[in-house]
Amino acid sequence: MTLSTAEAGKILADSFAPWVLELGLSVEETGDLHAVLRLPWSDRLAREGGGMSGQALMAAADTATVIAVSSARGAFVPMTTVQQSTSFQRAVVGADVLVDARITKLGKRMAFAEITMAAEGSAEPAARASTVYALLG
Numbered sequence: 001m002t003l004s005t006a007e008a009g010k011i012l013a014d015s016f017a018p019w020v021l022e023l024g025l026s027v028e029e030t031g032d033l034h035a036v037l038r039l040p041w042s043d044r045l046a047r048e049g050g051g052m053s054g055q056a057l058m059a060a061a062d063t064a065t066v067i068a069v070s071s072a073r074g075a076f077v078p079m080t081t082v083q084q085s086t087s088f089q090r091a092v093v094g095a096d097v098l099v100d101a102r103i104t105k106l107g108k109r110m111a112f113a114e115i116t117m118a119a120e121g122s123a124e125p126a127a128r129a130s131t132v133y134a135l136l137g
Helices: 005-015 054-073
Strands: 026-030 034-039 079-088 097-106 110-119 127-135
Touching: 005 026, 005 054, 026 054, 034 054, 054 079, 054 097, 054 110, 054 127
Parallel strands: none
Antiparallel strands: 026 034, 034 097, 079 127, 097 110, 110 127
């Protein structure tokens, strides 16, 4: 029941607030228990000092979790973030970020995920997040 990247892209386009869409996220990959999104580099998303802002990375991690849960369930269902914890490890400057969300537990009412964010071409993560979602539908 895994979603195609096109189906996941439609969920992204139809289910998120305009300010999230302005991040320019795109779906690179979907699977049974994961999704990979691309957060394109933009000077608009850079903080003082030139690194991509933590707010943009956190929003991308949150969004990637929704796509990963939808892919695992085979369709979008209403859900809401219950908890998100993010650790920043290194700055991303001038590069797209690949946001890899992996579902660690998917129940009927709750989903748990671990997200790794890395600058494209880097083996080292820039940030890691952990999310918990309540599934409402």
